[in-house]
Amino acid sequence: xxxxxxxxAGNVTEAGQLAGRFIAGGTNLLDLMKLEVEAxxxxxxxSRLPLDKIEETEDGxxxxxxxxxxxxxxxxxxxxxxxxVLSRALLAGASGQLRNxxxxxxxxxxxxxxxxxxxxSQPCNKREPGSGCGAIxxxxxxxAILGASDKCIATHPSDMAVAMQALEATVExxxxxxxxxxxxxxEFHRLPGDxxxxxxxxxxxxxxxxxxxxxxxxxxxxxxxxxDRASYAFALVSVAAVVKMDGGKIEWARLAFGGLAHKxxxxxxxxxxxxxxxxxxxxxxxxxxxxxxDAKGQGENDFKIPLARRTLKAVLAQATKGA
Amino acid sequence: MTTLKINGVEHELDIDARTSLLDACRDHLALTGSKKGCxxxxxxxxxxxxxxxxxxxxxxxAIMHEGDEITTVEGLGDPDNLHPMQAAFLEHDGFQCGxxxxxxxxxxxxxxxxxxxxxxxxxxxxxxxxxxxxxxxxRERMSxxxxxxxxxxxxxxxxxxxxTKLKENA
Numbered sequence: 001x002x003x004x005x006x007x008x009a010g011n012v013t014e015a016g017q018l019a020g021r022f023i024a025g026g027t028n029l030l031d032l033m034k035l036e037v038e039a040x041x042x043x044x045x046x047s048r049l050p051l052d053k054i055e056e057t058e059d060g061x062x063x064x065x066x067x068x069x070x071x072x073x074x075x076x077x078x079x080x081x082x083x084x085v086l087s088r089a090l091l092a093g094a095s096g097q098l099r100n101x102x103x104x105x106x107x108x109x110x111x112x113x114x115x116x117x118x119x120x121s122q123p124c125n126k127r128e129p130g131s132g133c134g135a136i137x138x139x140x141x142x143x144a145i146l147g148a149s150d151k152c153i154a155t156h157p158s159d160m161a162v163a164m165q166a167l168e169a170t171v172e173x174x175x176x177x178x179x180x181x182x183x184x185x186x187e188f189h190r191l192p193g194d195x196x197x198x199x200x201x202x203x204x205x206x207x208x209x210x211x212x213x214x215x216x217x218x219x220x221x222x223x224x225x226x227x228d229r230a231s232y233a234f235a236l237v238s239v240a241a242v243v244k245m246d247g248g249k250i251e252w253a254r255l256a257f258g259g260l261a262h263k264x265x266x267x268x269x270x271x272x273x274x275x276x277x278x279x280x281x282x283x284x285x286x287x288x289x290x291x292x293x294d295a296k297g298q299g300e301n302d303f304k305i306p307l308a309r310r311t312l313k314a315v316l317a318q319a320t321k322g323a
Numbered sequence: 324m325t326t327l328k329i330n331g332v333e334h335e336l337d338i339d340a341r342t343s344l345l346d347a348c349r350d351h352l353a354l355t356g357s358k359k360g361c362x363x364x365x366x367x368x369x370x371x372x373x374x375x376x377x378x379x380x381x382x383x384x385a386i387m388h389e390g391d392e393i394t395t396v397e398g399l400g401d402p403d404n405l406h407p408m409q410a411a412f413l414e415h416d417g418f419q420c421g422x423x424x425x426x427x428x429x430x431x432x433x434x435x436x437x438x439x440x441x442x443x444x445x446x447x448x449x450x451x452x453x454x455x456x457x458x459x460x461x462r463e464r465m466s467x468x469x470x471x472x473x474x475x476x477x478x479x480x481x482x483x484x485x486x487t488k489l490k491e492n493a
């Protein structure tokens with residue numbers, strides 16, 4: 001690990017002004033620093049900031065402090081009762097030890113697990129712009145089938161963010177000048193394009209302070225994760241679904257997908273196609289056709305296209321059962 | 324100087340900012356019970372309790388833990404007075420080479436605390452309703468601790484025995 005300067009932030013405004021790389025739980029950043037994939041000159045420790053509460057908002061939703069751990073969020077009675085898909089997604093991710101350290105804010109910023117990104121001797125446009133993409137034509141079993149570019153085919157590894165995408169979460173931030181903004185999660189992550197190293201719309205020094213969930217709309221909530229082993233593995237494909245039924249028909253459905261793209265994926269056309277329809281295998285196939293219309297395999301990950309179809313169909317079958 | 328409180332004892336350390344909590348204990352305080360397996364949070368051999376919660380001590384900086392209550396396997400029990408989890412691992416032969424064992428034991432103690440607090444897991448049928456400790460629940464909740472000798476069946480038995488004993492003692 002390269003040497004770095006260490007500073008502890010006393011409050012949110014100071015955190016931005018200290019002008020360094022934020023460290024909270026450290027589980028992703030320190031892993032990458034050991035490999036020298038990341039080598040910040042300065043770490044700003046934000047782990048003691050008072051951003052560890054889950055509060056009810058005026059509109060009946062929840063405001064989750066950026067430092068709430070994955071464990072505490074998954075176990076919160078309000079999350080378990082009203083946002084089950086989020087609790088399920090969190091519990092499907094990582095291990096007990098990691099969930100106890102990993103935070104809500106930094107989970108959104110998790111770096112890809114692409115093997116070329118993780119190996120500094122290999123080309124990677126995300127790690128080293130202009131060096132090329134080793135995964136294109138290389139080992140790409142875990143890589144993207146949607147929204148990729150000829151510069152990067154990496155996927156976003158988070159489960160939590162997929163559920164939050166289906167729940168239409170908003171990210172609250174504070175910039176270095178003290179101003180704040182709210183960014184809908186759907187606009188938060190970027191597709192790789194020509195600059196895969198720029199993964200979100202955050203400005204330098206801008207700190208995530210909270211994630212806001214709108215009032216729960218109920219519905220049937222499902223999170224299904226397909227992975228290489230039964231526990232403690234990243235998703236090959238995951239689907240988060242919140243589906244509201246009305247008299248045997250789908251009143252509305254919100255769906256988000258992990259393991260398929262550089263960001264938690266959502267497709268409004270797919271959701272429109274389900275609205276007002278009675279659930280059937282043909283309908284679910286039509287939904288999968290819409291999702292996968294532009295899907296492109298890279299060789300080793302071609303299997304993800306039929307896998308995403310089957311997973312979506314299974315999730316829709318489960319989420320459209322009952323009232 | 325960094326002050327760390329480990330197993331109830333405060334230590335003053337002059338350490339490089341890069342030092343992980345694991346390395347601080349092993350290399351600077353001769354607390355070598357916690358093991359370094361992968362050093363990347365994948366194996367769980369380094370598991371410690373921080374303020375009662377289990378974490379991978381290899382993936383956290385020692386300087387970030389001033390004021391925390393840190394417990395290593397040495398703080399759970401000693402040879403003359405074993406923690407029920409340590410005794411259960413002996414009774415059930417919950418290891419072969421033993422390298423992962425301190426991490427397994429500390430993780431299991433932390434895990435039982437999470438169950439006692441009603442935390443659900445990926446294996447729980449109903450996340451809204453807490454959990455009872457079945458074999459499937461133990462396997463899921465302990466998935467962050469790998470055992471290359473694959474002593475898993477006896478590890479599960481040991482944790483079940485210790486769980487029962489700890490409930491009787493409570």
